Amino acid sequence: MTATAEKQVTAQRDASKPITMVAAINEALDQALERNPDVYIFGEDVGIMGGVFRATDGLQARYGEERVFDTPLAEAGIMGMAIGMGLAGLKPVAEMQFAGFIYPALDQIMSHLGRYRHRTRSRFSLPVVVRAPYGGGVHTPEQHADSPEAILAHVPGIKVVIPSNPQDAKGLLLAAIEDPDPVMFFESIKMYRSLKQEVDLGYYIIPLGQARIHREGTDLTLICYGGMVEICDKAAEAAAQAGISAEIIDLRTISPLDTDTLLESVRKTGRAVIVTEAPRTAGFHSEIAAVIAEEAVDSLLAPVVRVTGFDAPYPPFTAIEDKYRPTPTRVAKAMRQVMDY
Amino acid sequence: MSKTTTQTPAGGAEQMPPAAAEAMNKSVLQPQAEGQPEVPMLQFITPEGTLNPDLEGGESRLPDPETQLWLYRQMRRIRHFDERAWVLYRQGKMGVFPPYGGMEASQAGTTAALTTEDWLFPTYRDTGAALTYGLPIKQTVAYWRSSPHGWYMPENLKVTPFYIPIATQYPQAVGAALAEKKKGTRNVAMAFIGDGGSSEGDFHEGLNFAGALNAPCVFILQNNGWAISVPTTTQTKAQNLSRRADGYGIPGIRVDGNDILAVYSVSRDAVERARNGEGPTLIETVTFRIKPHTVADDVTRYRPEEMTAGWDEKDPVRRLRAYLLAQGTLTEESEAALLEEIHTEFEEAVAAADSLPDPTPAEIVDHVFAEPTPQLKKQRAQIMEENGA
Numbered sequence: 001m002t003a004t005a006e007k008q009v010t011a012q013r014d015a016s017k018p019i020t021m022v023a024a025i026n027e028a029l030d031q032a033l034e035r036n037p038d039v040y041i042f043g044e045d046v047g048i049m050g051g052v053f054r055a056t057d058g059l060q061a062r063y064g065e066e067r068v069f070d071t072p073l074a075e076a077g078i079m080g081m082a083i084g085m086g087l088a089g090l091k092p093v094a095e096m097q098f099a100g101f102i103y104p105a106l107d108q109i110m111s112h113l114g115r116y117r118h119r120t121r122s123r124f125s126l127p128v129v130v131r132a133p134y135g136g137g138v139h140t141p142e143q144h145a146d147s148p149e150a151i152l153a154h155v156p157g158i159k160v161v162i163p164s165n166p167q168d169a170k171g172l173l174l175a176a177i178e179d180p181d182p183v184m185f186f187e188s189i190k191m192y193r194s195l196k197q198e199v200d201l202g203y204y205i206i207p208l209g210q211a212r213i214h215r216e217g218t219d220l221t222l223i224c225y226g227g228m229v230e231i232c233d234k235a236a237e238a239a240a241q242a243g244i245s246a247e248i249i250d251l252r253t254i255s256p257l258d259t260d261t262l263l264e265s266v267r268k269t270g271r272a273v274i275v276t277e278a279p280r281t282a283g284f285h286s287e288i289a290a291v292i293a294e295e296a297v298d299s300l301l302a303p304v305v306r307v308t309g310f311d312a313p314y315p316p317f318t319a320i321e322d323k324y325r326p327t328p329t330r331v332a333k334a335m336r337q338v339m340d341y
Numbered sequence: 342m343s344k345t346t347t348q349t350p351a352g353g354a355e356q357m358p359p360a361a362a363e364a365m366n367k368s369v370l371q372p373q374a375e376g377q378p379e380v381p382m383l384q385f386i387t388p389e390g391t392l393n394p395d396l397e398g399g400e401s402r403l404p405d406p407e408t409q410l411w412l413y414r415q416m417r418r419i420r421h422f423d424e425r426a427w428v429l430y431r432q433g434k435m436g437v438f439p440p441y442g443g444m445e446a447s448q449a450g451t452t453a454a455l456t457t458e459d460w461l462f463p464t465y466r467d468t469g470a471a472l473t474y475g476l477p478i479k480q481t482v483a484y485w486r487s488s489p490h491g492w493y494m495p496e497n498l499k500v501t502p503f504y505i506p507i508a509t510q511y512p513q514a515v516g517a518a519l520a521e522k523k524k525g526t527r528n529v530a531m532a533f534i535g536d537g538g539s540s541e542g543d544f545h546e547g548l549n550f551a552g553a554l555n556a557p558c559v560f561i562l563q564n565n566g567w568a569i570s571v572p573t574t575t576q577t578k579a580q581n582l583s584r585r586a587d588g589y590g591i592p593g594i595r596v597d598g599n600d601i602l603a604v605y606s607v608s609r610d611a612v613e614r615a616r617n618g619e620g621p622t623l624i625e626t627v628t629f630r631i632k633p634h635t636v637a638d639d640v641t642r643y644r645p646e647e648m649t650a651g652w653d654e655k656d657p658v659r660r661l662r663a664y665l666l667a668q669g670t671l672t673e674e675s676e677a678a679l680l681e682e683i684h685t686e687f688e689e690a691v692a693a694a695d696s697l698p699d700p701t702p703a704e705i706v707d708h709v710f711a712e713p714t715p716q717l718k719k720q721r722a723q724i725m726e727e728n729g730a
Binding site: 040066071072074076077079080081082083084085086087088089090092104107108111112117118119120121122123124125156157159180181209255256257259260 | 460489492493494495496501502505506509510511512513514515516517518519520521523524530542543546547549550553554707708709710711714715716
């Protein structure tokens, strides 16, 4: 964080209000539009409707149809257009209605969004932000609950940010919009309205690439992000009753990954449990496990354990949905496993 | 025609079954299918180099002689590059290069309608378009040598690197065009694609977005008959690709892509329409890829030789040359001087490209982000160490 940015954060601390994460995102977009005339928001239903989750609610009314506008329904088109706008020096903030709908746009992302700076040796950068609701927990229909963050984190040239609470969501989104490079911004659908938190009213940024110690502890480290922070919180709370002190690292940005913060914690506790709701094989959790194995194996008192979804499409079946998505109970089991090793 | 007819037995095209060869020949040379009305193809100058007698408005439709000569110069210049690139490849001084020989009118005629304030989105086969727009030869040679020096796109131009994935540039051109409109300029974006690319989803999304958002875009569809080994008739049942514009509510124009005076005229009109806020246009330039897909491709495996001969007679350079000579706009002497000038320019540019230093291994991880991530810094250090830097 720059000194100026730090000052901005400090300056606004005294004024805050309790709001949900989706409200915090709306506030960030509002402030970005107000502050930077190059910011444009577009996607499907983001205009008069204000987005299916109301993240862009009221923005078109306030900033007009030139700056907040609906597009035809086509994800590759939306992504390609964002790239073109970014090439021409604007700051596009595109919405993918659900992260599970990103797949048609993957060619644009992988072929161009991530490599434009590289293939023009910085003649063109793509200051594009793509917002996408992701993850399960709210009984959505088929294909609305995917967690494809590992796919995106694997693409060179793209940053992947996943906030877990309102205060972070606002500051991280504003940082993403300030960033000169492409940022995929995943928003946990479950977290949109599940908690309210005091959020600074003014403009502030939280630098990308910095993890946050969500809860301090000494016996083991829970590594998570987005919707899983809440789950880990509950598991850590229960474990505390049994005398186990869990530290929770909320990564906030998975690419670039803040390895320093997570390794420092693992070296301190000697045990690591990684929790995501994405499918198990080749998930981002596997990358974290590999980093720990390479850098902190000498500190480990137990093998690293992953708690994840399964190698199956996310089930849209209400009665069994919570058997796919990690629960505090499953996290607690993994915590016992590393403690009892 | 079924896909299987494009397969040839081992040993090459000379063993292609006569029926298949005939079908392929017909597919390109006589492209009208039953039940599909023919869309007129605008032509100013006939393949013989005379004014098209059916041209409404006659000579008044042609650009002035000075412009005609200038367009001829553009074609000769990019033809020289195309021919020399092939030689350089054989000498090991050029990487795999996708030639555009035969398509000079389609590339120079379209791009000549732009200024460098406008955007150009070329595909890998559009080196001629990029050169006409203003991409320096030295840079272009470096690019096709796979040197990072060819990747430093000039700051004073709005040309993107050659697109390798097909059709992705259409929605991107819409974004650039829309951005210009939002910034209040009169600048436009021109994007290229081939007949094969018009099968891609992004082609359709781009056209639809451009129409829906009234983006100042000019889409060039170079129908050169082939997508590597697949002829247009195998590509699609549609016979008139320009009509695809109808589905998106935008004008679609079909023009003789080997007639640069016609190509230039429709391109200039489309650019003007876009500048005036009248929206996008799709231009289908009906042309032919005389040369193989790339310098490494064996075209004889899939294309009967007589087809090439048929189209060679429609050579866009030869056509305008015949017209200009007949009009006295060009003489043997002035042409010789022009060719000498082009030759010198090219040799100097190649010599300049030759003198570019080799890249250093650390450049592999440069220019990924504005600020390298901790991971990239670490990987850069690893490269330096492994390479004794």
